[in-house]
Amino acid sequence: MIQIGTMKLECGKQVQGMLHVENHDLELPVRAICGCKEGPVVLITAGIHGAEYIGIQTARELSKELDPEKISGTIVFLLVANPQAAFTYTRLLVPEDGKNLNRAFPGKKDGSLSEKIAYTIEHELHSQADYYIDLHAGDTHEQVMPFVYYPGVAKEEVMEKSRKMAEATGMEIRVKSSATTGSYSYAAIEGVPSILIERGGGGSFTREQLDSYKRDVVNVLSWLGVISASQETEKESSQEEIINAIYTDSLAEGFWNPVKLSGERFLKGDLLGTVEDVWGTPLQLCHGEFDGIVLYETTAMGVREGDSLIACGECRQLS
Numbered sequence: 001m002i003q004i005g006t007m008k009l010e011c012g013k014q015v016q017g018m019l020h021v022e023n024h025d026l027e028l029p030v031r032a033i034c035g036c037k038e039g040p041v042v043l044i045t046a047g048i049h050g051a052e053y054i055g056i057q058t059a060r061e062l063s064k065e066l067d068p069e070k071i072s073g074t075i076v077f078l079l080v081a082n083p084q085a086a087f088t089y090t091r092l093l094v095p096e097d098g099k100n101l102n103r104a105f106p107g108k109k110d111g112s113l114s115e116k117i118a119y120t121i122e123h124e125l126h127s128q129a130d131y132y133i134d135l136h137a138g139d140t141h142e143q144v145m146p147f148v149y150y151p152g153v154a155k156e157e158v159m160e161k162s163r164k165m166a167e168a169t170g171m172e173i174r175v176k177s178s179a180t181t182g183s184y185s186y187a188a189i190e191g192v193p194s195i196l197i198e199r200g201g202g203g204s205f206t207r208e209q210l211d212s213y214k215r216d217v218v219n220v221l222s223w224l225g226v227i228s229a230s231q232e233t234e235k236e237s238s239q240e241e242i243i244n245a246i247y248t249d250s251l252a253e254g255f256w257n258p259v260k261l262s263g264e265r266f267l268k269g270d271l272l273g274t275v276e277d278v279w280g281t282p283l284q285l286c287h288g289e290f291d292g293i294v295l296y297e298t299t300a301m302g303v304r305e306g307d308s309l310i311a312c313g314e315c316r317q318l319s
Contacts, residue, residue, distance in 0.1 A: 002034070002041065002074060002128055009034040012068045019078070022109045022120045029079040031063040039073025039226055040130035043192075044217065045121070046078065048102050048134065048183055049092055050085025054205035055135030055197075058213040066227065073226045078125060081117060081183075089203060091140040105186035118183070126187045131165065131224055132194035133217060134184040138201020138262075142308075144296035145263035146212065147173035147242075149196040151188035153180050161193035167239055168223035169197065169216045173293065175242040175313060195220070201262075202299060242313030244290065250275055250303040252283045257301075258310065260294050267291050272310055275303065290314040 002009040005019045009032050018027035044062075046055035056079060063077040080086050084095045094101050097112035104111075107118025126132070138144040148171050150162040159176075166174040177196075179185040184194040197216055200209045221227045250256065258273040260266050266288045275284040286309060297310040 004030055004032065004076065004124055007032065009074060012036045014068055019120065019124060022116050024113060024116050026083070026113065028081060028083065030076065031079060032074060032076045033063065033066055033068050033071055034074045035068050035071030037072040040224060041074045041076065041128055042221065042224060042226055043125050043129035043132045044075060044077050044135065045081055045183060046135040047080035047082050047086050049136065049139055050080065050082035051089050051091055051140045051203050052137035053203060054137045054200040054210060054213055056080055056086060057205070057210055058135055058217060062214055062217060070228060071226060075226060076125060078121065081121065089140065102182045105181050105183055121183060122186065126190060126192060129187070129192050132184055132187045132192050133220060134194065134196040136196055136198050138296055140203040141298050141300035142296050143201040143262045143299050144198045145173065145294065146171050146199045147175060147295060148198070149175050149177045151185050151194060152176040152178050153185065154188040155191065158188050158191055158193050162188060162195055165193060165195045165220050165223070168220045170219050171216060171239065173240050173242060173313070175245055198296070240315040243316045244314040245295070245311065246289060247311045248286050248309045250284065250305055250307045250309050253304050254283050255301050256298060256303045256309055258297050262294050262296050264294050266294065272312070273297070275309070286310060288312065
């Protein structure tokens with residue numbers, strides 16, 4: 001029997017409750033569905049960045065809609081991993097300590113709040129999962145095209161299973177990541193096949209975007225055999241993999257003017273955007289370093305030195 005905090009999961013039942021963060025008074029909302037048939041344990045988390053609301057709403061809705069009678073295995077939803085940020089519209093960080101939770105794994109039980117949340121997620125949830133899906137979006141100052149990350153730092157068999165999960169989403173683009181301190185990337189290092197999905201941004205979403213996000217997750221759950229294949233939805237005919245990704249940060253304080261937006265293709269040498277001072281003098285010109293596609297860009301006009309501006313990928317067509 002799986003137990004999460006004080007919650008015990010029984011076959012054919014749905015339970016919900018609060019998971020106490022180690023050495024802190026913060027609690028995290030969890031809803032779990034234990035199917036009537038045997039199968040894997042799938043962890044789904046949302047709100048690591050609290051203002052990425054489309055991921056939170058995807059988890060909230062799916063966790064209510066899925067029927068234990070039609071599930072093989074167990075699905076554990078962590079509905080909001082960073083509630084302090086979710087309820088205060090705070091971008092990127094955990095308000096109490098000003099740290100990025102997705103850079104805090106595996107965490108520390110006696111660390112700052114971000115580290116304590118990471119420690120709790122790793123020990124209570126990662127440790128019991130067979131597969132893991134982490135739901136993200138562009139933050140309040142970003143827009144992303146729909147794409148999926150899978151880990152590039154893990155055992156070969158874990159990377160391969162993660163790659164197949166990424167392919168199963170049906171999304172147009174997948175990216176092999178070199179990250180190691182994020183929730184999904186650390187889980188993969190520990191042996192759990194994992195992916196991170198990106199879709200939307202700006203602190204809001206449409207019904208169409210939300211339905212598409214739910215489709216991404218349902219496609220993976222179907223491929224894993226957790227839900228019926230009849231619930232799997234239409235996918236892209238092929239998927240491209242990013243073989244080279246470049247993340248460009250601002251070199252100075254100024255005003256950002258993007259030329260290419262998320263999802264747009266560009267050629268090597270094309271102008272992607274500029275940072276200018278208040279007088280309109282260019283401080284930084286961002287050009288394409290290859291033929292590629294914009295994965296995401298900041299929508300905030302004002303930027304500081306070190307702020308993210310734009311992320312681009314060089315694509316390889318896959319069969």
